[in-house]
Amino acid sequence: MNLWLIQSLNSLALGGVLFILAAGFSLIFGLMRIANLSHGAYFMLGAYVGLSVLRSGASFVVAMLVAGLAVGCLGAVVERVVLRRLAGNPLSQVLATLGIAFVIADFCLWFWGGDPQPVSPPAALQGAVRVFGLAFPLYRLAVLLFAIAVAIALWLLLEKTRIGMMIRASVDDMQMARSVGIPAPWLYVLVFSLGTALAGIGGVVAAPILSVYPGMEADTLPLALVVVILGGLGSLFGAFVGSFVVGFIYTFGQVLLPDLAYIILFLPMVVILAARPRGLFGRISA
Numbered sequence: 001m002n003l004w005l006i007q008s009l010n011s012l013a014l015g016g017v018l019f020i021l022a023a024g025f026s027l028i029f030g031l032m033r034i035a036n037l038s039h040g041a042y043f044m045l046g047a048y049v050g051l052s053v054l055r056s057g058a059s060f061v062v063a064m065l066v067a068g069l070a071v072g073c074l075g076a077v078v079e080r081v082v083l084r085r086l087a088g089n090p091l092s093q094v095l096a097t098l099g100i101a102f103v104i105a106d107f108c109l110w111f112w113g114g115d116p117q118p119v120s121p122p123a124a125l126q127g128a129v130r131v132f133g134l135a136f137p138l139y140r141l142a143v144l145l146f147a148i149a150v151a152i153a154l155w156l157l158l159e160k161t162r163i164g165m166m167i168r169a170s171v172d173d174m175q176m177a178r179s180v181g182i183p184a185p186w187l188y189v190l191v192f193s194l195g196t197a198l199a200g201i202g203g204v205v206a207a208p209i210l211s212v213y214p215g216m217e218a219d220t221l222p223l224a225l226v227v228v229i230l231g232g233l234g235s236l237f238g239a240f241v242g243s244f245v246v247g248f249i250y251t252f253g254q255v256l257l258p259d260l261a262y263i264i265l266f267l268p269m270v271v272i273l274a275a276r277p278r279g280l281f282g283r284i285s286a
Contacts, residue, residue, distance in 0.1 A: 002134055007251055009131065013140035013209065015247030016147030019240055020202035021220060022227040023154055024195025026239040029228055031170055031191050033090060034083065038097040039199055040221030041104035046071045046200025047212045048112050051119055060122040060204075068201040075196025079189050101217060109214045116213035139208055146205065150198070151240050158236060167191060222262075223250065226269050232279030241280065 025039045049070050050063040058066070078100060086092045120126070121139035128135040158164035166187055170177040178184055203216070210216065227246050231238025246265065253264035272280065 005132060005134060006136065007255055008248070009136050009140065011248040011251040012144050012244065013247075014251055015244035016144045017202060017206045017209065018220075018223055018227055018247055019147045019243035020150055020205060021199055022224045022231075022239045022243055023150065023236060024198035025224050026228045026231065026233075026236065027167070027191050028195040030233050030235070031167060032083075032188055034093050034097065035225075036097050036192075036195070037094060037221065038078075038101040038104065039195070039224060040217030040219075041101040042071050042075065042196045042199035043203040043206075043220055044108060044212075044214075044216040045074075045104050046203030047119075047207045047216060048108050048203075049200065050204030050207060051112070051117060051212050054119065064201050064204045067204045068197040071200025071203075072193045072197030076189050076193040078196075079192040083192070084185065084188070101221075105214065105217060112212075114214050116211050118211045119207035121208040143205055143209070147243075151236070154236055163190070223265075226265060228279075230269055230272060230279055232281040235279070235281040238279055238281030 021039070021043055025036060028034060028036050028039070046067040050067040053063040053066045054060065082096050082100070083093050086096060121137075121142075125139040125142045127138050129138050129141060130136075156164075158168060166177065166182045169180075170182060170184065170187060203212075206220075210219075223246055227239055227242040230245060231240070231242030245268075249265050249268060250261065253261035257264060
C-alpha cells in the first residue's frame with residue numbers, strides 16, 4: 001500500500017514537470033505545425049542557466065525567471081533567424097530544430113561539464129510532509145501546485161485575452177485567421193518564445209528532482225512527445241491530462257517492470273491513436 005501511495009505522489013510530481021515542458025511544445029506544434037525536436041534541449045539549457053543563477057547567490061524564483069527569459073529570447077531568435085527562413089518546408093524546419101538541439105547539448109557539455117550536478121530545493125520547500133502517515137518531499141507537492149497554477153495562467157491567456165483568441169483561431173484554421181488580418185509572423189515569434197520559455201522554467205523546476213546532467217533533453221523529449229500526441233494537437237487541456245497519464249504510466253512502469261518501461265509507455269499511445277488519430281482532445285484543423 002505504501003509503495004502505491006508514494007509512487008502515485010511521485011507520478012503527480014512528474015506529471016507536473018511534464019506539463020510545464022509539454023504545454024509550450026503543444027502550443028508550438030498546434031500553431032506552427034512543427035515537431036520542435038529542440039524542445040528538450042531548451043529544457044536542459046534552462047536547468048543549467050538556473051543552476052548558474054542559483055550558484056551566484058540568487059533565489060530560486062529569480063533563477064526561474066532568468067532561465068525562462070534567457071531561453072525565451074533564444075527561442076525568439078531561432079524562430080526569426082532560422083525557422084522563418086524555412087517557412088513552407090516542414091521537413092527542413094524539423095531537421096533544423098534537431099540540429100539546434102545538438103548545438104545546445106554540446107554547448108552545455110562544453111560550458112558546464114559532463115558531471116551530473118544536484119540542485120537543492122528552495123529553503124522554504126525543503127523537508128517533508130505527512131501524507132496518510134508517510135513522509136513525502138514538500139518540494140514535489142509544490143511542483144504539482146505550480147503546474148496547476150501554470151495551467152490556470154495559460155488557460156486565462158488563451159481563453160480570456162485577445163492574443164489567446166488569435167492563437168486559438170490560428171490553431172483551428174490558419175488560412176482563415178490570416179484572411180481576417182491576424183499577424184501570423186508576429187504570432188509565431190510570440191508562441192515559439194513562450195513555449196521555449198516554459199521549457200526553460202520547467203528545467204529549473206525539475207532540477208531538484210532530476211538533477212542537472214548532459215542528456216536531460218534525450219530523456220525528457222520522448223515523454224513530451226507522447227504527452228502532446230496523446231493529448232491532441234494544440235490542446236492545452238489535452239497536454240494537462242496527457243502529462244499526468246504519462247507520469248503515472250512511466251513512474252509505475254519504471255518501478256514494476258523497469259525493463260519494459262518504454263513498451264508500457266508507448267503501447268497505450270499506439271492503442272489510443274488507433275481509436276482517436278487526433279489524440280484524446282485534438283482539434284480538427286484545416
